[in-house]
Amino acid sequence: MSLALDTAAQDLLFREAQTANTFTDEPVTDEQVQAIYDLVKFGPTAFNQTPLRITLVRSQEARERLVNHAMGANGPKTLSAPLTAILSVDLDFHEKLPQLFPHAPGIKDAFFSEAARREVAGTQNATLQAGYFIVGVRAAGLAAGPMTGFDFAGIDKEFFGDGKQKAFLVINIGKPGADAFFPRSPRLAFDEAVATV
Amino acid sequence: MSLALDTAAQDLLFREAQTANTFTDEPVTDEQVQAIYDLVKFGPTAFNQTPLRITLVRSQEARERLVNHAMGANGPKTLSAPLTAILSVDLDFHEKLPQLFPHAPGIKDAFFSEAARREVAGTQNATLQAGYFIVGVRAAGLAAGPMTGFDFAGIDKEFFGDGKQKAFLVINIGKPGADAFFPRSPRLAFDEAVATV
Numbered sequence: 370m371s372l373a374l375d376t377a378a379q380d381l382l383f384r385e386a387q388t389a390n391t392f393t394d395e396p397v398t399d400e401q402v403q404a405i406y407d408l409v410k411f412g413p414t415a416f417n418q419t420p421l422r423i424t425l426v427r428s429q430e431a432r433e434r435l436v437n438h439a440m441g442a443n444g445p446k447t448l449s450a451p452l453t454a455i456l457s458v459d460l461d462f463h464e465k466l467p468q469l470f471p472h473a474p475g476i477k478d479a480f481f482s483e484a485a486r487r488e489v490a491g492t493q494n495a496t497l498q499a500g501y502f503i504v505g506v507r508a509a510g511l512a513a514g515p516m517t518g519f520d521f522a523g524i525d526k527e528f529f530g531d532g533k534q535k536a537f538l539v540i541n542i543g544k545p546g547a548d549a550f551f552p553r554s555p556r557l558a559f560d561e562a563v564a565t566v
Numbered sequence: 567m568s569l570a571l572d573t574a575a576q577d578l579l580f581r582e583a584q585t586a587n588t589f590t591d592e593p594v595t596d597e598q599v600q601a602i603y604d605l606v607k608f609g610p611t612a613f614n615q616t617p618l619r620i621t622l623v624r625s626q627e628a629r630e631r632l633v634n635h636a637m638g639a640n641g642p643k644t645l646s647a648p649l650t651a652i653l654s655v656d657l658d659f660h661e662k663l664p665q666l667f668p669h670a671p672g673i674k675d676a677f678f679s680e681a682a683r684r685e686v687a688g689t690q691n692a693t694l695q696a697g698y699f700i701v702g703v704r705a706a707g708l709a710a711g712p713m714t715g716f717d718f719a720g721i722d723k724e725f726f727g728d729g730k731q732k733a734f735l736v737i738n739i740g741k742p743g744a745d746a747f748f749p750r751s752p753r754l755a756f757d758e759a760v761a762t763v
Contacts, residue, residue, distance in 0.1 A: 426763055554669075555665060
């Protein structure tokens with residue numbers, strides 16, 4: 370059974386792409402990040418809420434502030450990447466719903482007046498967008514190194530002092546360097562992951 | 567700035583793809599779902615935990631049990647789709663870590679002995695995988711209609727009575743039908759979603 374997506378694209382995005390653990394020095398430009406964003410911004414979210422925010426950590430000072438919150442090998446790995454992005458949820462994403470969902474602006478108050486509900490919906494939808502973003506990094510011919518081994522509460526205090534964003538993933542981005550990849554780990558067989566009722 | 571991914575693939579996956587609200591009668595086969603799974607199973611998750619489980623709702627009886635938990639228009643929309651998938655988190659995903667992360671089987675007990683921690687990590691990583699799955703549905707030349715307007719606790723009781731899976735998204739899958747798409751809603755400009763520090 371073949372997919373509509375061509376084989377080279379399948380390989381680029383999924384089959385040959387892997388999480389990179391080392392990177393070359395080649396810079397990742399703002400233009401590349403813009404091209405990634407302009408592609409993956411179209412990925413679907415509930416009510417088009419698009420709550421994902423991306424913070425590009427470029428200055429040496431900001432990189433050092435970030436790795437202070439890294440666990441284990443994630444610190445040196447992050448310092449060696451040409452670009453690192455903090456992915457966060459905008460906990461006030463509802464303020465943009467009149468712009469993002471203009472045919473039903475009442476959604477903002479009807480569904481999202483409660484902060485707790487925004488946090489649940491925002492986290493889910495920003496995480497979906499993180500999946501699209503990782504695919505987009507690969508679409509740019511770059512490797513992604515997503516990491517959850519950080520003190521995210523610490524990152525929030527350090528970078529989002531106003532309490533309006535909640536970080537949930539840090540991603541190193543660049544061209545893979547020497548010995549960048551671990552051997553591919555096994556995946557679940559179809560029948561282990563998919564059931565029919 | 568061009569991406570490494572060819573333009574036709576960009577269009578298929580993001581630029582021209584949209585959430586479908588109606589579908590033709592053309593069936594979605596198990597072979598198509600297997601091709602999607604065999605592509606997107608390679609998407610990265612923390613410690614390769616791959617906690618996403620997919621339940622294909624095929625029988626008329628199961629479809630009716632599902633739409634009993636739908637809100638508003640999601641019920642009739644779901645009944646009109648050739649295939650609907652329930653996406654859930656396996657709350658006991660750690661049991662498979664010795665198989666999935668064989669070079670460090672101690673991760674299972676070191677990180678995931680607590681159910682609460684498994685639920686947080688599992689939900690995040692299954693949601694990333696849901697992002698990959700939506701991309702995969704489009705890679706198969708099909709349209710996805712992801713929905714969060716369901717009583718998920720009700721779905722859990724109905725379909726996952728043992729308490730070991732937690733549903734979080736329902737996705738209609740098929741070829742788009744008449745008037746399948748709403749006009750594309752605006753997206754945030756690059757500078758609204760991306761900051762540099």
